Amino acid sequence: MTLRISLRDGEKVVINGAVIRSSGRTDLAIESKVSILRGREIMSPAEATTPARALYFHTMMAYLDPDGIAHHHRAILEALAAVGRLTCCETGREAVATFAARAAQTDYYRALGECRTLMRLEHDALAEVAEEPA
Known part of the structure; x- marks a missing residue:
């Protein structure tokens, strides 16, 4: 095709x-x-400033750089653990589970789509925290 x-x-x-x-x-x-x-869809290392953005960056690198896959897998696992700690809504938990399944199947391109969902959720959560009165 x-x-x-x-x-x-x-x-x-x-x-x-x-x-x-x-x-x-x-x-x-x-x-x-x-x-x-x-x-x-391309992210520079300098843009990987949050756990979800780091997850996207390392997944992107696993997709584009199969020769460095062992390093990328370790970085993905570390970033996924950080994202998992920040995920408290059902949509986020579903995105993490779908991401993990796709990454385990080495379907990195589709896993990037779940990372975009996680980045939106993370952005919204950080905006809410910033708006809360001190």
């Missing part, structure tokens, strides 16, 4: 670890299995 993606001028995509930037509007048809992330 062919994967078709369109990139805006200057948009980045990572394909099997190679960073590619489009020059002009670009349409790609990918006809084999690859590890691919679009620019908006």
Whole structure:
């Protein structure tokens, strides 16, 4: 099955670890299995500032860097433990369980979707704490 993606001028995509930037509007048809992330899905190490964001970053690295999988697995487990301690709502617990199942099956791309859910929940929880009167 062919994967078709369109990139805006200057948009980045990572394909099997190679960073590619489009020059002009670009349409790609990918006809084999690859590890691919679009620019908006890519997180830098400096952006991994919370437990859920660290979980996303290390999962992304496991997806893009299979040669370093042992290191990435350890980092994922550490970040998942931190996220698990912060998860107190049912939606969060379900996202953690789904993430763990997908990561155990090495379905890292879909596990990243659960990380995005956890990052939203974490962001909302931190905003609530910031709004509470002292």
